[in-house]
Structure formats: structure tokens, C-alpha cells
Amino acid sequence: MSRIILDCELMKFPHSGLYQYCQNLGEHVNKLLAEENQPFMQMYIPPRKKLTLPWEPYHLVEQKWHKLVKPFLRSCQVWHAPFQSGRIVPNKRLYPAIKVVLTIHDLNMLHEGKSDTYQQKSLARTQSLINRSDAIVCISEFTKGDVLSHCSVGNKPIHVIYNGLNKKTASVDKPVAYKPDRAFLLGIGYLNSKKNYHVLLPLLQANPDLEMIILGRHDDPQYVTMMHETAQKMGVENRLHLPGTVSEDDKIWYLKNCNAFLHPSLAEGFGLPVIEAMQFGKPVFLSRLTSLPEVGGDAAFYFPDFDASTVQAVYQQGMQAYKLSNMANSIIEHANRFSWDKTARQYLEVYQSLIG
Template sequence: MKFPHSGLYYYCQNLSDHINKLLVETDQPLMRMYLPPRKKLSLHPKPYHLIEQKWHKLIQPFLLKCRVWHAPFQSGRILPDKNRFPHLKVVLTIHDLNVLHEGKPDDVQQKSLAHTQSLIDQSDVIICISEFTKNDVLTHCTVGDKPIYVIHNGVNKLPGSIEAEESLYKPNREFMLGIGYLNKKKNFHVLLPLLQLNPELELIVIGCHDDPDYVATMWQQAQQLGVADRLRLPGMVSEAAKIWYLQHCKALVHPSLAEGFGLTVIEAMQFGKPVFLSPLTSLPEVGGDAAFYFPSFDAEAMQETFLQGLKAATCPKHQEAILKNAARFDWEKTAQQYLSVYQSIAG
């Protein structure tokens, strides 16, 4: 949880919060909380925290009574030495194998896969956050006879209305909204011709400027198309600002090339917004029949999908379908599924 505002941060935060909430509600023993001496926080009912210290490489007292260690990321590390702690069971969550779908060089793909495989080899149970990811893992990795489950991420229910800060840019006309890191994988530049074909709209893309060269190229393309005055790239914004943009946008546009899940898709659907996605990786699994999918990134094809989708989204039945799809993803249900996996192997 080193980087706030990242998807992995929210995943870890919400999973720990909701699992501990379940344990409190069902009067089960809470996981022990280990904190440095300078921290004085209540043991109950806050979630489990382990703040890594240098000496943990040699001495790991928190593992003595630990039954299940959950490694929450396929590109991270698994800390326990199972030779020293043979009683300990390891659960590994694999969010995606996006490196296979981003056009990376072969050596980069193989290095990433080798690391993920090393974590799989140290694990007792594998959890994938989508069926797409599970299929990727079974195709490109060796799982053997280890159980492999699919547990979708949950999504927090967003407030129905919120007041954003006064300094927030609030357009005077309708706008399309994109959310995500600005880099090649997110593919936001393909929206610029769509902006050109819809002169009544603005495009706002919020998120970290992850690749400055990509951002510069996007601005250059916007200037060439004559739409730079209707493009806004404010970078990171507060949670309140994100919610305001979701509440007021015309539609969410998410042409990403690779996603393990796609949290922003469900967040937009909670507000009944039409969502336009690429048909790649896990996005059709998350968006379901309630989303609209660009058949290609050709400007005319995107425009046809966009206009037809906006019209279809005004239908009450489709509005109902959008909200129903959003309701499929709930952190309490997700936490219960994880807790069941923990309990099944804890002994």
C-alpha cells in the first residue's frame, strides 16, 4: 500500500476493511495487528497492519501464529520462508497478465511471467479477479493441481451527491470522462477524433500523467485536430472531484488495451451512465451487456457506436440494466468469498 490512489491500494484497503468487519459481525477472532512501537492504535476493530522493517528479513515474529499469508499482487513478493514456517498456507491473488497484451518486448514478457510463476510455485491457492485472468494464467503459467478461484473485486457504493471543491474545473457544456493513468496502455488518444466529430462535447481525462511523452504526444495530436481547447487533463484529483465528474459526465469512455478488472466502469454505472469500452481483456466480463463496445479504434466506427449507445442509454430498460450490472460487484460479497478461502486452508 505504498501508492495511494492506485487500484492495488484500494484493493488492499477494501479487502482488509471488509474482512475485519465480517469477523467483528460474526464474533470471530480478529487477525492480530502488528505495528511499530511508535504507533498507538487500537487492536479492535481496525484491520491488520504489518509495516515492514529491515530486520524482518531475519526475524519474522508475526509469522509464528500466522496460518494464512495472502500475497495480494502477482508482481510483488511473498515474504514467508515456508521451509521455516511449514504450517503456513499462502494465497496468491493474480490481478492480470497484462504484460502479454500491451505490446511489450518478448524478453519483458518472459521476465514478468517468470516472476509470477515463481510466486505461483510458492503458493497453495490461486485467486484471479476475472475469468479472463484465470484463462490467461492457465494458458501461460503452470498451476498444477493447486485450487484456482475467480473472485471479482468489489466496488464501494458511491454517494448519490457530493460537493466538490470550488477550485475544481467544471465545464459549461457536456463532457466525456476518462479515468486512469495516462499511458499507452490506456489508449486515451483514440478518443481525440471522437472529440473532433462531436464539437458540442469536451473530453476530461483524470489520472496520473504516468508517461509524460505519451501526454505530450496526445496534446500534439489534439492541436493538429483542432480540439485542444476542449481537452482537459487535470492529473490526479480528489475522491470528491472524481465523484463529481462521474455524476455530471455525459458518458464514461474507456478504450483501454488491457485491464485486469476495470473499477471505473462500475463506478460510472452506479450513476446510470452509459459506458463505452474497448472489447479487450476483462472489460466485456465487467461491463457485461450493459456497456457499449468499440468494434475498432477507427474514428467512424467509434462515432457510430457512440451515437447509437447514447440513444440506447435513454431507454428505461437499459438504464435498469446499467444499475443491475453495477450491483453485481460488492465488497461484502467479495470479502466473504476470500474469507471462505482462508478458512478452507487454515486448518
């Protein structure tokens, strides 16, 4: 295998999905390459002071002087740009032989009610990266459809490779962030209007024996305030908990111990927390929007709309079906369709297709 570099610039955000994506892809591709006695794929990571990532021999640390000269590009044959609004480092005029793989996670701005100006600016940025790429990977068929409808890919190959799932095992007896006093519902994601968590609050009104915990960065303070104010008006504020980002151990504890996982998001390119919950056999309740039906498949329950009565009816009917049909095993089997080993093999095939 010729030399490959994965640009991990966005790993400077430690609680993001892109951090996990880069870390897992790098580790699993290099595991496969080691088995074949092939050279490592290097991970081009931010300065180490910004990372908690243990050192590996395939880490290539970004330096300030790389702005002037990038000697590591001389032997690079494939550059993997892992995000549709990120960067592509190789200059094609200086390094015409380097092939570029671009991963597009989503074009969610098309589904979030953004202004036409914002959408066009974002699309133009993605199109500029497509123009500089030799192959495109989308993380769902839905994302691929968006790309083909709104961008020009010419005759460049466009692949669909799902994100993988690492098997999780509980390693703590109780979470550090917050331990609930009763059964609880769980959500995981940035706290902003796109995630649409406020539509779930009527479930607390209808189910006084439940708490609701939503993990994730408080991305939009106004939305977080609205969530608290709405919960207070509904008389459920004491059973809504928004602890922010938590450790991986805490997250696993919440996934393993929740009654159900809920993800009413308006726009997703994939939706990794959905299959993270499914690996524990948990019932998941999703919106029907963007990629979520593709990821959840027949193993999930779906909200056809977000009216309070609809949300409650879907939840009640879903929980009843889950218990009566003993769905846990089929849900686990569905989650097992997704693995980083499989994902890494598919990416290796894409890399190899470009360099022969």
C-alpha cells in the same frame, strides 16, 4: 478463524487501484470477522508516514527491523500476497505451516505488445510466486484463462473472485481540480499507451458541444505530450483536460456529472472504473479486449475497432439507445452485482479452505 495477514506493501502508492483493493478487502473481511467474533485479519502496511489511512487496531506496520526478524509470522496461518509481481514474505523453510494465497490481477504484458524477453521475465516472476503459493485467486475469468494458458499451477486450487464496488455518494458541489464549462465525457486511468485514450479525440471533433476529461496519473509523459499535440492538430486542445490524480470527492463528482464514461483500454485484468461509472447509471463505452466485456456485460457499448468513424458511430448509436431505452436503471442493477461484502465472503471461504 485463525490468524490471517494481508500484505499491503503496495498501499505506498495512494492513487493506485491496488491501494483501493487492499483497503477495501481488509476493511470488509474484518467487518465480517467482527460479526463472527473472530480475530482480525491484520493488514501489513508500509510505514505510516507514507499513508493517509486512518489507524485501525488490525494494522501491522512494517518496520526496518522486520528484515531481520518477523515475530508476527509465528502465529500466522494464512498469508495473502495480493499481486502477481509483488512479494511473498513467509519463508516456507522457516514457516512451513503458513498457507499462501496469491491474487493475480492480470497478465497484461501478454496483450500490450511487449517484447518476448519482457513477457518471459514477467511470467517467470509470476510463476515463482505461484510455486510458493497454496491457492490462487484471479480477479476475472479472462485472467484465469491467461494463467492456465501461460503458467503451471499444478493441482493448486484457482478461484475467480471479482473485485467489489463501494457505493459512492457525491459530497461536493463542484470539483477542486477543474470544473467543466459544458457537458463532458470522462475517462479514468493511468495516462499511457495501454489505456489508448487518444483514439477518443475524434469525438471532440465531431461533438463541439462536449469537453473530455481524463483523470489519472501521468504515467507516460511522452504519451501525455502526444495526446496534447494530437488534440492541438485536431483543433480540440481547449476541450481536452488531463488534470492528473484528483481527490475521491472530485472523482465522484466527475462520475456523477459526466455524459458518458469511456474506457478504450487495450488490456485490463478487471476494470474497476467501469462499474464505478455504472453505479450512477452512466452509459459506458469500452474496448472488446481482455476482461472488459466480462465486466461490462450487456450493460455496456463496445468499440469493435478504433477507427475514428467507428468510434464516433458507436458513441452516437450508444447514446441514442441509452436515451430511448432508458437504460440507466439496468446499468445500475448491473453495477450492483459487484460488492466488497460479497468479495470479502468469497476470500474468507478461500482462507478457511486452507486451514480447515
